Amino acid sequence: MEWWEAPGVEGREAFDEEIVYLNSLAESLSPPRWAILVRDLMPRWGFEPCSHRFFHGLEQVMAMIGAGRPGPRFGGCGDVPLEIHLALQDLGEEFLAWAEGKEARKVGNWLGPISPAKGEAVRALGEALCAFGHGWVATDAVLESWSEKAKYPLTKSLLDGEEAPLPRLLRHACCYNVLVNVERVARALGKEKTPEVFVCGEALRELPTLAPERLAQLAVILEALPRWLRSRPAKDGVHAHIYALLGPHDKVREWLVASLYKTLKLWQRHLDGLLGKTRRLPSLI
Incomplete structure (x- = not known):
């Protein structure tokens, strides 16, 4: 991982003293290959907190540090879990x-009474969702087909x-909020309006409302890691679990x-920038 693959670091000129310190530490250590591979799996653009399984992947990275070997990591862009x-x-x-006039209690509450325009748009939505599991070739084929044959402006929009x-x-x-986005689309179609969906940075802005537990989990990890580095005792059982994942102290793991x-x-x-907040976190130096 290069540091400019992380948010807020546009290039070497943006390296702060902590990044310079970590780079110099790496040069003095000459880390083994397994450690380089694990470092390359750490959070960056493409492995982001908006992913469904970001925290699963983060736990896997911590376990790799403890085990002293790389492995599979969930949570990258494009990672859609089975559920x-x-x-x-x-x-x-x-x-x-x-769309066929059959009972569909859940989505029916979102869509309201059927109309020709809504029926067409909802058929396109349903076919695309059913195609998604077959991969992008199948999904794109459905989207292109509907783009060509759509009669109503609602479907085209x-x-x-x-x-x-x-x-x-x-x-x-x-993105963790995909099911919320599906509901948004359906409710907008129910009013025969062009839907909006919120992804990536927009989805992160919704974390306090939709998934505050993600922010809380990140805060816990950010508290535990510097305590481990300073060899301070685990604050509680959650910290103890994180310590166990990270394994024993040595220069490479540190x-x-x-x-x-x-x-x-x-x-x-x-x-914090997206949410309009500021905070101070312990320094590495």
């Missing part, structure tokens, strides 16, 4: 049932262009934990 695939498939089938609501939603199905702490500090600073 989300199941939910999208179920919703897609419900949308199609509603849902589909036309890469930044149209439905392609954008599906392209960012790895460099990795310090690097992980710095990447998370950069993400916390990015989040």
Whole structure:
């Protein structure tokens, strides 16, 4: 991982004293290959707190540090868990049932009474959601087909262009709020309005409302890592679990934990900027 792959670091000129310290530490240590590989799996653009499994991936990285070997890591861009695939498939089938005039209690509450324009748009939505699990070739084929045959402006507004609501939603199905976005789309279609979806930075701005537990979990990890680095006793059982993941102290693990702490500090600073907050976190130096 290069530091400019992290939020708030645009290039070498943006390196602060902590990054300079970590780089000099790496040069003096000459870390083994496993440690370099683990460092390259740490949070960066492409492994972000908006991902469904960001915290699963973060726990995997901490476990890799403790085990002294790299491994698979969840939570990257494009990582859509099975439970989300199941939910999208179920919703897609419900949308199609509603468009055919069948009972679809959940989505029916979002969509209201059927109309020709709504029926067409909802069929496009349902088919796209059902195609999603088959991969991007199948999904794009459905989107392109509907773009060509759509009769109503409502359907066209849902589909036309890469930044149209439905392609954008599906392209960012790895985002923790994808099911909320599906509901937003449905409720807007129910009013025959062009939907909005919120992804990436917009999704991060919604964390306090939609997933405050994610912010709390990040805060706990940011508190535990510097305590581990300073060999302070675990504050509680959660900290003890994190300590157990990180393993025993040695120079290589200390460099990795310090690097992980710095990447998370950069993400916390990015989040604070989005949320209009400021905070001070312990320095590495």
